[in-house]
Amino acid sequence: MEYRAGVSSRPEVTMAQRKRQLVSDELTESALQLLALKGFDAVTIDEIVTAAGVSKRTFFRYFASKEDVVVQFLADMGTGIRAELAARPAGEPPSVALLHAVWVPLGECADHGDRALRVVQLILRTPALLGRFLERQAQWRDDLALEVARRPGVDADPDTDFYPRMAAGMALNAFDAVLHRWSAGDGAESPADLLDRAFAVIAPALDAATIARRGPA
Incomplete structure:
Protein backbone atom coordinates (compact mmCIF):
# COMPACT_ATOMS: atom_id res chain seq x y z
CA MET A 1 0.00 0.00 0.00
CA GLU A 2 1.52 3.32 -1.08
CA TYR A 3 0.95 6.76 0.39
CA ARG A 4 2.37 8.71 -2.52
CA ALA A 5 0.00 11.14 -4.19
CA GLY A 6 2.31 12.63 -6.80
CA VAL A 7 1.44 12.89 -10.49
CA SER A 8 4.37 12.74 -12.90
CA SER A 9 4.31 15.33 -15.67
CA ARG A 10 7.06 13.63 -17.71
CA PRO A 11 5.76 12.13 -20.96
CA GLU A 12 8.44 9.41 -21.09
CA VAL A 13 10.16 7.50 -18.30
CA THR A 14 13.25 5.42 -18.93
CA MET A 15 13.81 2.02 -17.36
CA ALA A 16 16.47 3.50 -15.07
CA GLN A 17 14.11 6.26 -13.95
CA ARG A 18 11.36 3.73 -13.35
CA LYS A 19 13.67 1.59 -11.24
CA ARG A 20 14.81 4.61 -9.27
CA GLN A 21 11.20 5.61 -8.64
CA LEU A 22 10.33 2.11 -7.43
CA VAL A 23 13.20 2.17 -4.93
CA SER A 24 12.18 5.64 -3.75
CA ASP A 25 8.57 4.49 -3.37
CA GLU A 26 9.60 1.45 -1.34
CA LEU A 27 11.79 3.53 0.95
CA THR A 28 9.04 6.10 1.40
CA GLU A 29 6.45 3.45 2.14
CA SER A 30 8.63 1.62 4.65
CA ALA A 31 9.66 4.83 6.38
CA LEU A 32 6.15 6.22 6.65
CA GLN A 33 4.75 2.99 8.04
CA LEU A 34 7.46 2.76 10.70
CA LEU A 35 7.33 6.44 11.60
CA ALA A 36 3.55 6.38 11.91
CA LEU A 37 3.65 3.22 14.01
CA LYS A 38 6.51 4.02 16.39
CA GLY A 39 6.84 7.81 16.28
CA PHE A 40 9.36 10.01 14.51
CA ASP A 41 12.08 9.98 17.18
CA ALA A 42 11.85 6.23 17.86
CA VAL A 43 12.63 5.05 14.33
CA THR A 44 16.20 4.66 13.08
CA ILE A 45 17.41 4.69 9.51
CA ASP A 46 18.71 1.16 10.08
CA GLU A 47 15.14 0.03 10.76
CA ILE A 48 13.88 1.77 7.63
CA VAL A 49 16.43 0.19 5.32
CA THR A 50 15.89 -3.23 6.88
CA ALA A 51 12.14 -2.94 6.29
CA ALA A 52 12.71 -1.73 2.72
CA GLY A 53 15.32 -4.41 1.98
CA VAL A 54 17.99 -1.96 0.86
CA SER A 55 21.33 -0.76 2.19
CA LYS A 56 21.92 2.38 4.21
CA ARG A 57 24.03 3.65 1.31
CA THR A 58 21.00 3.31 -0.95
CA PHE A 59 18.86 5.24 1.53
CA PHE A 60 21.27 8.17 1.54
CA ARG A 61 21.35 8.15 -2.23
CA TYR A 62 17.69 9.18 -2.13
CA PHE A 63 17.23 11.00 1.17
CA ALA A 64 19.46 12.99 3.50
CA SER A 65 17.46 12.15 6.62
CA LYS A 66 14.21 10.69 7.97
CA GLU A 67 12.70 14.14 7.76
CA ASP A 68 13.50 14.35 4.05
CA VAL A 69 11.37 11.25 3.41
CA VAL A 70 8.34 13.09 4.76
CA VAL A 71 9.29 16.30 2.96
CA GLN A 72 9.40 14.44 -0.37
CA PHE A 73 6.04 12.88 0.41
CA LEU A 74 4.63 16.36 0.98
CA ALA A 75 6.21 17.65 -2.22
CA ASP A 76 4.48 14.89 -4.16
CA MET A 77 1.17 15.84 -2.58
CA GLY A 78 1.61 19.38 -3.87
CA THR A 79 2.50 18.12 -7.33
CA ALA A 110 -9.43 7.91 2.33
CA ASP A 111 -8.28 4.94 0.25
CA HIS A 112 -5.60 3.97 2.76
CA GLY A 113 -7.75 4.38 5.87
CA ASP A 114 -6.16 3.93 9.29
CA ARG A 115 -2.61 3.71 7.99
CA ALA A 116 -2.89 7.03 6.17
CA LEU A 117 -4.54 8.55 9.23
CA ARG A 118 -1.51 7.62 11.31
CA VAL A 119 0.78 9.32 8.80
CA VAL A 120 -1.33 12.48 8.91
CA GLN A 121 -1.30 12.42 12.71
CA LEU A 122 2.46 11.91 12.67
CA ILE A 123 2.96 15.02 10.54
CA LEU A 124 0.51 17.20 12.45
CA ARG A 125 1.73 16.11 15.89
CA THR A 126 5.50 16.22 15.28
CA PRO A 127 6.65 19.87 15.51
CA ALA A 128 9.56 19.49 13.07
CA LEU A 129 7.36 17.78 10.48
CA LEU A 130 4.48 20.22 10.99
CA GLY A 131 6.89 23.07 10.33
CA ARG A 132 7.96 21.49 7.05
CA PHE A 133 4.33 20.84 6.16
CA LEU A 134 3.50 24.51 6.63
CA GLU A 135 6.50 25.46 4.49
CA ARG A 136 5.26 23.19 1.75
CA GLN A 137 1.75 24.60 1.93
CA ALA A 138 3.17 28.06 1.32
CA GLN A 139 4.81 26.75 -1.86
CA TRP A 140 1.60 24.99 -2.87
CA ARG A 141 -0.27 28.27 -2.52
CA ASP A 142 2.11 30.02 -4.88
CA ASP A 143 1.89 27.17 -7.40
CA LEU A 144 -1.90 26.98 -7.20
CA ALA A 145 -2.20 30.75 -7.56
CA LEU A 146 -0.40 30.50 -10.90
CA GLU A 147 -2.81 27.79 -12.06
CA VAL A 148 -5.85 29.74 -10.86
CA ALA A 149 -4.63 32.83 -12.69
CA ARG A 150 -4.42 30.87 -15.96
CA ARG A 151 -7.94 29.49 -15.82
CA PRO A 152 -10.48 30.84 -18.35
CA GLY A 153 -12.77 33.30 -16.64
CA VAL A 154 -9.99 34.41 -14.32
CA ASP A 155 -7.12 35.37 -16.67
CA ALA A 156 -5.42 37.40 -13.95
CA ASP A 157 -1.91 38.55 -13.20
CA PRO A 158 -0.98 36.68 -9.99
CA ASP A 159 1.53 39.41 -9.13
CA THR A 160 -1.01 42.25 -9.12
CA ASP A 161 -4.43 40.64 -8.75
CA PHE A 162 -5.56 39.49 -5.31
CA TYR A 163 -7.91 36.78 -6.53
CA PRO A 164 -5.54 33.94 -7.58
CA ARG A 165 -3.53 33.98 -4.37
CA MET A 166 -6.57 34.39 -2.16
CA ALA A 167 -8.47 31.63 -3.96
CA ALA A 168 -5.51 29.27 -3.63
CA GLY A 169 -5.17 30.21 0.03
CA MET A 170 -8.84 29.54 0.76
CA ALA A 171 -8.68 26.12 -0.89
CA LEU A 172 -5.57 25.14 1.05
CA ASN A 173 -7.02 26.46 4.30
CA ALA A 174 -10.01 24.18 3.70
CA PHE A 175 -7.63 21.28 3.00
CA ASP A 176 -5.68 22.01 6.18
CA ALA A 177 -8.85 22.29 8.28
CA VAL A 178 -10.07 18.94 6.98
CA LEU A 179 -6.79 17.23 7.83
CA HIS A 180 -6.84 18.63 11.37
CA ARG A 181 -10.50 17.67 11.91
CA TRP A 182 -9.98 14.17 10.47
CA SER A 183 -6.84 13.67 12.54
CA ALA A 184 -8.37 14.93 15.79
CA GLY A 185 -11.41 12.70 15.33
CA ASP A 186 -9.24 9.61 14.74
CA GLY A 187 -10.86 9.09 11.35
CA ALA A 188 -14.43 8.94 12.63
CA GLU A 189 -15.57 11.39 9.94
CA SER A 190 -15.16 10.87 6.21
CA PRO A 191 -12.57 13.10 4.50
CA ALA A 192 -14.98 13.47 1.58
CA ASP A 193 -17.78 14.72 3.83
CA LEU A 194 -15.43 17.05 5.66
CA LEU A 195 -14.12 18.53 2.43
CA ASP A 196 -17.64 19.06 1.08
CA ARG A 197 -18.55 20.90 4.26
CA ALA A 198 -15.41 23.02 4.17
CA PHE A 199 -15.94 24.01 0.54
CA ALA A 200 -19.59 24.83 1.21
CA VAL A 201 -18.21 27.65 3.35
CA ILE A 202 -15.79 29.09 0.80
CA ALA A 203 -17.47 28.26 -2.54
CA PRO A 204 -19.75 31.32 -2.62
CA ALA A 205 -16.79 33.66 -2.25
CA LEU A 206 -14.68 31.78 -4.78
CA ASP A 207 -17.36 31.80 -7.45
CA ALA A 208 -18.91 35.20 -6.75
CA ALA A 209 -15.55 36.85 -7.28
CA THR A 210 -15.16 35.39 -10.77
CA ILE A 211 -18.73 36.33 -11.67
CA ALA A 212 -17.99 39.89 -10.57
CA ARG A 213 -14.83 39.91 -12.68
CA ARG A 214 -16.78 38.88 -15.80
CA GLY A 215 -19.45 41.49 -15.20
CA PRO A 216 -23.10 41.24 -16.29
CA ALA A 217 -23.95 38.74 -19.01
Whole structure:
Protein backbone atom coordinates (compact mmCIF):
# COMPACT_ATOMS: atom_id res chain seq x y z
CA MET A 1 0.00 0.00 0.00
CA GLU A 2 1.52 3.32 -1.08
CA TYR A 3 0.95 6.76 0.39
CA ARG A 4 2.37 8.71 -2.52
CA ALA A 5 0.00 11.14 -4.19
CA GLY A 6 2.31 12.63 -6.80
CA VAL A 7 1.44 12.89 -10.49
CA SER A 8 4.37 12.74 -12.90
CA SER A 9 4.31 15.33 -15.67
CA ARG A 10 7.06 13.63 -17.71
CA PRO A 11 5.76 12.13 -20.96
CA GLU A 12 8.44 9.41 -21.09
CA VAL A 13 10.16 7.50 -18.30
CA THR A 14 13.25 5.42 -18.93
CA MET A 15 13.81 2.02 -17.36
CA ALA A 16 16.47 3.50 -15.07
CA GLN A 17 14.11 6.26 -13.95
CA ARG A 18 11.36 3.73 -13.35
CA LYS A 19 13.67 1.59 -11.24
CA ARG A 20 14.81 4.61 -9.27
CA GLN A 21 11.20 5.61 -8.64
CA LEU A 22 10.33 2.11 -7.43
CA VAL A 23 13.20 2.17 -4.93
CA SER A 24 12.18 5.64 -3.75
CA ASP A 25 8.57 4.49 -3.37
CA GLU A 26 9.60 1.45 -1.34
CA LEU A 27 11.79 3.53 0.95
CA THR A 28 9.04 6.10 1.40
CA GLU A 29 6.45 3.45 2.14
CA SER A 30 8.63 1.62 4.65
CA ALA A 31 9.66 4.83 6.38
CA LEU A 32 6.15 6.22 6.65
CA GLN A 33 4.75 2.99 8.04
CA LEU A 34 7.46 2.76 10.70
CA LEU A 35 7.33 6.44 11.60
CA ALA A 36 3.55 6.38 11.91
CA LEU A 37 3.65 3.22 14.01
CA LYS A 38 6.51 4.02 16.39
CA GLY A 39 6.84 7.81 16.28
CA PHE A 40 9.36 10.01 14.51
CA ASP A 41 12.08 9.98 17.18
CA ALA A 42 11.85 6.23 17.86
CA VAL A 43 12.63 5.05 14.33
CA THR A 44 16.20 4.66 13.08
CA ILE A 45 17.41 4.69 9.51
CA ASP A 46 18.71 1.16 10.08
CA GLU A 47 15.14 0.03 10.76
CA ILE A 48 13.88 1.77 7.63
CA VAL A 49 16.43 0.19 5.32
CA THR A 50 15.89 -3.23 6.88
CA ALA A 51 12.14 -2.94 6.29
CA ALA A 52 12.71 -1.73 2.72
CA GLY A 53 15.32 -4.41 1.98
CA VAL A 54 17.99 -1.96 0.86
CA SER A 55 21.33 -0.76 2.19
CA LYS A 56 21.92 2.38 4.21
CA ARG A 57 24.03 3.65 1.31
CA THR A 58 21.00 3.31 -0.95
CA PHE A 59 18.86 5.24 1.53
CA PHE A 60 21.27 8.17 1.54
CA ARG A 61 21.35 8.15 -2.23
CA TYR A 62 17.69 9.18 -2.13
CA PHE A 63 17.23 11.00 1.17
CA ALA A 64 19.46 12.99 3.50
CA SER A 65 17.46 12.15 6.62
CA LYS A 66 14.21 10.69 7.97
CA GLU A 67 12.70 14.14 7.76
CA ASP A 68 13.50 14.35 4.05
CA VAL A 69 11.37 11.25 3.41
CA VAL A 70 8.34 13.09 4.76
CA VAL A 71 9.29 16.30 2.96
CA GLN A 72 9.40 14.44 -0.37
CA PHE A 73 6.04 12.88 0.41
CA LEU A 74 4.63 16.36 0.98
CA ALA A 75 6.21 17.65 -2.22
CA ASP A 76 4.48 14.89 -4.16
CA MET A 77 1.17 15.84 -2.58
CA GLY A 78 1.61 19.38 -3.87
CA THR A 79 2.50 18.12 -7.33
CA GLY A 80 -0.70 16.10 -7.43
CA ILE A 81 -2.86 19.06 -6.36
CA ARG A 82 -1.39 21.39 -8.98
CA ALA A 83 -1.57 18.78 -11.76
CA GLU A 84 -5.23 18.09 -11.03
CA LEU A 85 -6.15 21.79 -11.08
CA ALA A 86 -4.35 22.25 -14.39
CA ALA A 87 -6.29 19.31 -15.84
CA ARG A 88 -9.77 20.42 -14.74
CA PRO A 89 -12.26 21.43 -17.50
CA ALA A 90 -12.11 25.08 -18.49
CA GLY A 91 -15.79 25.71 -17.83
CA GLU A 92 -15.81 24.55 -14.21
CA PRO A 93 -16.46 27.12 -11.50
CA PRO A 94 -13.32 27.80 -9.45
CA SER A 95 -14.82 26.19 -6.35
CA VAL A 96 -15.41 22.91 -8.19
CA ALA A 97 -11.98 22.86 -9.84
CA LEU A 98 -10.20 23.62 -6.56
CA LEU A 99 -12.27 21.08 -4.65
CA HIS A 100 -11.23 18.36 -7.09
CA ALA A 101 -7.61 19.50 -6.88
CA VAL A 102 -7.28 19.34 -3.10
CA TRP A 103 -9.21 16.07 -3.06
CA VAL A 104 -6.27 14.29 -4.74
CA PRO A 105 -4.24 13.75 -1.53
CA LEU A 106 -7.36 13.45 0.62
CA GLY A 107 -8.63 10.73 -1.69
CA GLU A 108 -5.35 8.88 -1.14
CA CYS A 109 -5.89 9.22 2.61
CA ALA A 110 -9.43 7.91 2.33
CA ASP A 111 -8.28 4.94 0.25
CA HIS A 112 -5.60 3.97 2.76
CA GLY A 113 -7.75 4.38 5.87
CA ASP A 114 -6.16 3.93 9.29
CA ARG A 115 -2.61 3.71 7.99
CA ALA A 116 -2.89 7.03 6.17
CA LEU A 117 -4.54 8.55 9.23
CA ARG A 118 -1.51 7.62 11.31
CA VAL A 119 0.78 9.32 8.80
CA VAL A 120 -1.33 12.48 8.91
CA GLN A 121 -1.30 12.42 12.71
CA LEU A 122 2.46 11.91 12.67
CA ILE A 123 2.96 15.02 10.54
CA LEU A 124 0.51 17.20 12.45
CA ARG A 125 1.73 16.11 15.89
CA THR A 126 5.50 16.22 15.28
CA PRO A 127 6.65 19.87 15.51
CA ALA A 128 9.56 19.49 13.07
CA LEU A 129 7.36 17.78 10.48
CA LEU A 130 4.48 20.22 10.99
CA GLY A 131 6.89 23.07 10.33
CA ARG A 132 7.96 21.49 7.05
CA PHE A 133 4.33 20.84 6.16
CA LEU A 134 3.50 24.51 6.63
CA GLU A 135 6.50 25.46 4.49
CA ARG A 136 5.26 23.19 1.75
CA GLN A 137 1.75 24.60 1.93
CA ALA A 138 3.17 28.06 1.32
CA GLN A 139 4.81 26.75 -1.86
CA TRP A 140 1.60 24.99 -2.87
CA ARG A 141 -0.27 28.27 -2.52
CA ASP A 142 2.11 30.02 -4.88
CA ASP A 143 1.89 27.17 -7.40
CA LEU A 144 -1.90 26.98 -7.20
CA ALA A 145 -2.20 30.75 -7.56
CA LEU A 146 -0.40 30.50 -10.90
CA GLU A 147 -2.81 27.79 -12.06
CA VAL A 148 -5.85 29.74 -10.86
CA ALA A 149 -4.63 32.83 -12.69
CA ARG A 150 -4.42 30.87 -15.96
CA ARG A 151 -7.94 29.49 -15.82
CA PRO A 152 -10.48 30.84 -18.35
CA GLY A 153 -12.77 33.30 -16.64
CA VAL A 154 -9.99 34.41 -14.32
CA ASP A 155 -7.12 35.37 -16.67
CA ALA A 156 -5.42 37.40 -13.95
CA ASP A 157 -1.91 38.55 -13.20
CA PRO A 158 -0.98 36.68 -9.99
CA ASP A 159 1.53 39.41 -9.13
CA THR A 160 -1.01 42.25 -9.12
CA ASP A 161 -4.43 40.64 -8.75
CA PHE A 162 -5.56 39.49 -5.31
CA TYR A 163 -7.91 36.78 -6.53
CA PRO A 164 -5.54 33.94 -7.58
CA ARG A 165 -3.53 33.98 -4.37
CA MET A 166 -6.57 34.39 -2.16
CA ALA A 167 -8.47 31.63 -3.96
CA ALA A 168 -5.51 29.27 -3.63
CA GLY A 169 -5.17 30.21 0.03
CA MET A 170 -8.84 29.54 0.76
CA ALA A 171 -8.68 26.12 -0.89
CA LEU A 172 -5.57 25.14 1.05
CA ASN A 173 -7.02 26.46 4.30
CA ALA A 174 -10.01 24.18 3.70
CA PHE A 175 -7.63 21.28 3.00
CA ASP A 176 -5.68 22.01 6.18
CA ALA A 177 -8.85 22.29 8.28
CA VAL A 178 -10.07 18.94 6.98
CA LEU A 179 -6.79 17.23 7.83
CA HIS A 180 -6.84 18.63 11.37
CA ARG A 181 -10.50 17.67 11.91
CA TRP A 182 -9.98 14.17 10.47
CA SER A 183 -6.84 13.67 12.54
CA ALA A 184 -8.37 14.93 15.79
CA GLY A 185 -11.41 12.70 15.33
CA ASP A 186 -9.24 9.61 14.74
CA GLY A 187 -10.86 9.09 11.35
CA ALA A 188 -14.43 8.94 12.63
CA GLU A 189 -15.57 11.39 9.94
CA SER A 190 -15.16 10.87 6.21
CA PRO A 191 -12.57 13.10 4.50
CA ALA A 192 -14.98 13.47 1.58
CA ASP A 193 -17.78 14.72 3.83
CA LEU A 194 -15.43 17.05 5.66
CA LEU A 195 -14.12 18.53 2.43
CA ASP A 196 -17.64 19.06 1.08
CA ARG A 197 -18.55 20.90 4.26
CA ALA A 198 -15.41 23.02 4.17
CA PHE A 199 -15.94 24.01 0.54
CA ALA A 200 -19.59 24.83 1.21
CA VAL A 201 -18.21 27.65 3.35
CA ILE A 202 -15.79 29.09 0.80
CA ALA A 203 -17.47 28.26 -2.54
CA PRO A 204 -19.75 31.32 -2.62
CA ALA A 205 -16.79 33.66 -2.25
CA LEU A 206 -14.68 31.78 -4.78
CA ASP A 207 -17.36 31.80 -7.45
CA ALA A 208 -18.91 35.20 -6.75
CA ALA A 209 -15.55 36.85 -7.28
CA THR A 210 -15.16 35.39 -10.77
CA ILE A 211 -18.73 36.33 -11.67
CA ALA A 212 -17.99 39.89 -10.57
CA ARG A 213 -14.83 39.91 -12.68
CA ARG A 214 -16.78 38.88 -15.80
CA GLY A 215 -19.45 41.49 -15.20
CA PRO A 216 -23.10 41.24 -16.29
CA ALA A 217 -23.95 38.74 -19.01
